[in-house]
Amino acid sequence: MSKRPLKIAIVAGEASGDVLAAGMMKQILAIHPDAQFEGIAGPNMLKQGCTTLFDMEELSVMGLVEVLSRIRRLLFIRKTVLQHFTDNPPDVYIGVDAPDFNLPLEKKLKKRGIKTVHYVSPTVWAWRENRIYGIAEATNLVLSIFPFEKAVYDKHGFPCQYVGHTMADSIAIYPDQLLARQELDGVQLDKNAKVLALLPGSRGGEVNMLLEVFLQSASKLCATLDELHVVIPAVNKVRKAQIEEIVANFVDSASYASNMRISVLMGQSRNVMIAADAILLASGTASLEAMLCKRPMVVAYRLKWLTHQIMKKMYKPAYFSLPNVLADKPIVPELLQEDVNPVTISEYLIPMFATDAVKVPQEFVALHEVLKQDADKQSATAVLNLIGASSE
Incomplete structure (x- = not known):
């Protein structure tokens, strides 16, 4: 490499990719x-000096139909962008992730002689494994965040490096719940408070689909508790405004329990999860973070009817x-579609607030140790090695 500054194009499509990037x-x-x-950057990438061509929010769309x-x-x-x-x-x-957006770009840029990397393997292990041939055509290297993904690429002889997950490196094996409660900005949580974290997703469609039923579930849970403090972290100002509007309508409804307090915070999702006694959240990267925070959780998701019918025929694993x-x-x-209802959700949540509830499932600890691989450094080194710039 010459002594000129490296020029790196980088595109993330949602909040989790912004953190990785x-x-x-x-x-x-x-x-x-x-x-x-x-490229296209979220707030964390912007803090590292990335110039963004478009708002990352424009790429945050979930579902085949949506x-x-x-x-x-x-x-x-x-x-x-091309x-x-x-x-x-x-x-x-x-x-970074967003395969439907990034892979076609990578393929065309690779044909123009530009080296390409895809960070976060598409879910070839879950559905349409034959996509791996298109991925190999589009990329010079795939960086995988889960260990079982590399085995799929190795089977087909395509370059893939397992780097682990950056969240596993940044979260303590045994997080301090009391400290997390003390450090939260915008809400005061007593050490003995019963706290439920609600994370209905980072996309507008997810919040519209899930937040109301999440609030209804929390309200039903209140029948078994003297008081419940519900804390909802918002990923950005747009989501915060959306969440606050839904919460305001809920508080005015007959479903609202008088012994429930609701706080909507800007950001701070990790501390909110650590501070909580239990978490109710949308399926996705947040469920991984909740596991790393060592908190009991209920994972729920709803899809548009047609998207769900399509995915049922294509998705291979037993779990989502x-x-x-x-x-x-x-x-x-984990609850999907019609099982995402207040009765079912609250039945799963109630035992999590028992005084003898297990706070640190050992399976969570074991998985954390597998994912703790110094991902930021490994991914950076892999990219620099690919372009021959591993040292100045």
């Missing part, structure tokens, strides 16, 4: 302080929540 960027900057990052309503805009963004990096070739393009997928057994309750 920012950790990698920080480690690259430790070796190449003048490296330049450009994407269709945004397809024209998504195609425009992808075409614009043209930008064709005209201004980077040393490497890193697509990440803790259960990683353990290959049911270590947390």
